[in-house]
Amino acid sequence: MSGTALQVDALTRHYGGVRAVNGASFEIPEGSITGLIGPNGAGKTTTFNMIAGAETPTSGRIRFRGQDITGRPTHELFHLGIVRTFQLPQEFARLTALENLMAAAPGQPGESILLNWLAPGRVRAREAEVLERAEESLAFLGLSQVRDIPAGNLSGGQRKLLELGRTMMTDAQLVLLDEPGAGVNPTLMLRIADMIRRLNAERGYTFCIIEHDMDLIAALCDPVIVLAEGRVLTRGAMADIREDPRVIEAYFGGGAA
C-alpha cells in the first residue's frame, strides 16, 4: 500500500509552562519503518503517547489513513490497528511465553461466562484458533523452545521479542515501538531488527520507532524524523541526517544528549 498511514499536524502538548511538544508536523508513510529520533527531552515519548491515545494533545490533529483520531482512547485505536508495545506487565511474568501471546489476542470468547454456556463449541473453536496463532508467532520469533517458560525467566532480549510477538496476535496496522533495542545484547538486537523487517515485509505492518541506538535506526528506518524542542527539525534518509549540521547541533549543541 502507498500513501500516508499517519499524519500529524501542528501537534502540541503543554504541561504548565513546559512545551513538551510544540507544533510538530510529520507524516508516517504507509508500509514504512519510520524512525523518530532526537535528543533527550525532544518530545518523542510525549508524541508517542498522544498518537497511542495515552495523552490528549493541547492542540493539533492526528489522522490515521485520513480519519481524525485526535484524542481517541487507546482501545478505540487498538480496533483501528494502532498498537503500541509495552514492557510486559509484572503480573505477566508468571505466565509462560505461550500464555503471554494468547492473552494478547483480542475478544477471547472464553472470558465470557455467558458465551461459554451458550456456545461452548464456538468458544473452543476460537481458543484453538488463538492457540494456533500463538504457536505460529512463537515459531516466527524463534521462541518455540521457550514456549512453556514463564516470561519472568526469559532474557531481556527474549522478552522484547515476546512483546513484538504480542502485536502479532492482534490485527496490527501501525506499530509504535519504544526503544526496541534498549538493554538488548548485539546478537538479539540483530534478531529483533530482522523480525521488525519481516513483519514489515511479510505482514505489511507500518512501524514508527523511537530509538537512541543510531546504528539500529540507520539499519532499519527510512524515513527518519528528527525532533528537537518539541518540533520537527528535519526528516529524510539517515545518511543525510547524519551529516546535517542542525542535527549535530541539536544533539551536542545544547549538551542535551
Ligand SMILES: Nc1ncnc2c1ncn2[C@@H]1O[C@H](COP(=O)(O)OP(=O)(O)OP(=O)(O)O)[C@@H](O)[C@H]1O
Ligand atoms: N507529565 C509531564 N509533566 C511535566 N513535564 C513533562 C511531562 N512529560 C514530559 N515532560 C517534559 O516534556 C519534555 C519532553 O519529554 P519527552 O519525554 O516527550 O521527551 P523524549 O524526547 O521522549 O526524551 P527521552 O529521549 O529522554 O526519553 C521534557 O522536558 C520533559 O521533562
